[in-house]
Amino acid sequence: QAKQHGSNNFRFFSKGMNRMAWERIEIETGLRRALDLQQLALHYQPQVDLKTGHIIGMEALLRWESPELGRVSPMRFIPLAEETGLILPIGNWVLESACRQAKAWHRAGFPSLRMAVNISARQFKQAGFIDRLDAIIQRSGINPELLEMELTESLIMEKSDETLMTLVDIKSRGIKLAIDDFGTGYSMLSYLKHFPIDRIKVDRSFVRDIPENTDDAAITEAIIAMAHSLKIEVIAEGIETREQLAFLKDRACEEGQGYYFGRPVPVETAAEILAQQYPRGGSSLFD
């Protein structure tokens, strides 16, 4: 069959591979124009104080709505954006938009709301990242103490001097540092003491099956206890049930995030939620 098409017909893809390769090209092509065509938006998911049930922060999560491809999950397009370098303009846009939104919320009556932003390793390592960051802080007028960067465990585990220097630069501006998806990267928690880390985010995969899964329960408990002994705060990702919440509260996990409290929502909805559940005057998300 392949022979009929001539000798330079490369049919090395299986059917499935072929489809995936095309899908990749479609996503990449679309993503190149997504920023200019204003197809990208940020959604916001509440981060909750587990003692009081009040919202103390929001995580900005990128959304891409393509007319051709529909809504594409960040799990699909972020890795591609990282490979192609598109994460640099996109990531800068995310950081600036999130800082501007945070400042708008601070002005609107939620003065100590924290804004958490995901920063990819490639973005973090780009030349001039700190200068860009300073410009964004300037332009947006955000109080840097209220900005939190979510970094990956693998970035920290590279143990490079450059990374450490950039972390120190970021910290010196008062910005908070969190390690996202903690526990998935096989890193030693004790290693974190060499870095100016404020918070770890216990990965959703551990939270999912607690309290029933006794292994996951033991791991989560150990992560919380060790973080606390290193003076690192803990936020649990992916809280969906009362039982998970109770388990984490009992172990003094400071904060939580997950569908139990609220899904990521567009900015208008997030503003309504804040009006209801922000500490001052607002009601608690418990009961």
Ligand code: C2E
């Ligand atoms: P992440 O930073 O760990 O974000 C948490 C993900 O878990 C989000 O998925 C969120 O919608 C989802 N989630 C939150 N609570 C629950 C829950 O209770 N149950 C379940 N099943 N899921 C929950 P999302 O928005 O699809 O983002 C996926 C990943 O894409 C993020 O994981 C992050 O690594 C990356 N990402 C998203 N936005 C950005 C961005 O602006 N920049 C970069 N570099 N990466 C981003």
Ligand code: MG
């Ligand atoms: Mg995150």
Ligand code: MG
């Ligand atoms: Mg995470």
Ligand code: MG
């Ligand atoms: Mg995760």
